[in-house]
Amino acid sequence: MVTVSVSAIEAELSEDERAGLELVRETGGIHQSDFWKELDVSSRKGSRIVESLVEKELVDREETVYAGHNTYYITPTARDLEFTLLMAGDMLSPFIGEEEVDPNSDAFSQWIMNLAYEE
Amino acid sequence: MAFEDLLEDPVIQKYLHELVGPKGMPVAAAPPDGEVTDEELAEELDLELNDVRRALFILYENDLATYRRLRDEDSGWLTYLWTFEYDNIPENLEEEMYRLHDALEDRQEYERNHEFYLCEICSIRFEFGEAMDFGFECPECGSPLESMDNDRLVTAMEDRLAALEDELNIDESADA
Numbered sequence: 001m002v003t004v005s006v007s008a009i010e011a012e013l014s015e016d017e018r019a020g021l022e023l024v025r026e027t028g029g030i031h032q033s034d035f036w037k038e039l040d041v042s043s044r045k046g047s048r049i050v051e052s053l054v055e056k057e058l059v060d061r062e063e064t065v066y067a068g069h070n071t072y073y074i075t076p077t078a079r080d081l082e083f084t085l086l087m088a089g090d091m092l093s094p095f096i097g098e099e100e101v102d103p104n105s106d107a108f109s110q111w112i113m114n115l116a117y118e119e
Numbered sequence: 120m121a122f123e124d125l126l127e128d129p130v131i132q133k134y135l136h137e138l139v140g141p142k143g144m145p146v147a148a149a150p151p152d153g154e155v156t157d158e159e160l161a162e163e164l165d166l167e168l169n170d171v172r173r174a175l176f177i178l179y180e181n182d183l184a185t186y187r188r189l190r191d192e193d194s195g196w197l198t199y200l201w202t203f204e205y206d207n208i209p210e211n212l213e214e215e216m217y218r219l220h221d222a223l224e225d226r227q228e229y230e231r232n233h234e235f236y237l238c239e240i241c242s243i244r245f246e247f248g249e250a251m252d253f254g255f256e257c258p259e260c261g262s263p264l265e266s267m268d269n270d271r272l273v274t275a276m277e278d279r280l281a282a283l284e285d286e287l288n289i290d291e292s293a294d295a
Contacts, residue, residue: 007124028288075288078209082286083130085279086215092133093219097181101218103225112226116275 009056016041020049024059025076031064032072050074089118121152122205131208134215138181142166143174150203154187157199175201182207213287220283227276236264 013021016039023038024030030038036046050072053059057077064073086093091114094107102108125131126148135147145164161171178184183205189198236250237243238257245253245264255264283289 028285078213081209081213081216082282083128083134083212083216085283085286086130086212086219087133088279092130092137093215095218095222096134096137096215101222103222104229108222108226112272112276115279116271 009058013056016045016049017052020046021053021058024053024074025080029073029075031066032061032074033066033069035074088112089114121150121203122208125205125208126150130212134208134212138183139174139177142170143177146171146174147178150205154200154202157201160201178203181211183211216283216287220280220287220289223276223280223283227273227280230269230273230276235267235269237267238262238264 010018010021019039020035023035032046032050033043035050036043039046039049041049050059050061053074054061060075060077061072062075064071066073086096088111091111094105094111095101132148136144139147145166146160149164151160157168157171157175160166160175161168164171175184175186179186184201184203186199186201189200190196191198234247236245236247236255238245238260240262241257241259243257243259244267250264253264256262257264
């Protein structure tokens with residue numbers, strides 16, 4: 001398998017696709033029936049844009065019922081998440097690599113102290 | 120090397136370091152394109168074979184590497200061909216964000232519902248009940264325990280919870 005970097009994929013997007021991706025990222029998630037209206041394109045074109053973004057793995061799509069109709073809900077992929085929210089100062093969430101989450105552990109106390117006093 | 124754009128992210132570097140440790144980091148930080156054997160990695164990175172295997176196994180346990188086995192027809196030896204699956208890193212970190220969120224919620228509840236006392240000499244914190252049992256004297260050094268205000272902790276947790284909820288689209292009203 002050859003891995004192509006995401007930024008390289010994004011650079012190849014058409015203007016409509018880029019606007020669509022931007023919209024999904026800004027909203028954090030949007031129904032397909034709102035997607036094409038917001039973009040001010042036809043529903044058919046909207047669906048083609050989503051199709052293409054899904055294929056490039058830039059957005060996720062799942063079936064849902066919205067306002068009484070079957071439609072899709074389109075969300076950004078996990079890649080777009082702000083992973084720095086796992087950090088407190090220079091300390092990573094202490095639950096990483098641990099099976100159990102103990103909210104009263106010393107390591108988590110340290111993490112919270114960092115959060116309160118070092119950010 | 121593959122997955123360069125992911126590996127540029129300092130949080131992801133830290134995450135891998137947390138999983139495999141300093142000895143495994145040369146393996147985790149330089150995933151090759153395609154399949155590779157543990158021996159090739161050890162040779163290329165000038166590492167002990169055991170350290171390479173340990174790192175690969177940790178990555179495997181975290182869905183970040185897979186292997187297939189090949190049997191050599193002549194010797195009967197098994198060869199493990201490893202593939203790095205770093206496309207799974209974002210989903211793993213997303214899961215960690217949810218775990219952190221839930222822990223923060225629990226901890227915030229605890230911080231709000233308890234009163235704390237502090238030994239300023241030993242930097243040890245006691246719950247009200249514990250402090251009372253010790254007669255408000257530190258069991259380690261005997262200094263008086265002072266009432267401790269944890270507003271700053273609670274506020275910091277509130278802010279991070281709000282940021283996580285916004286990022287993960289968690290609807291708190293639906294949760295209640």
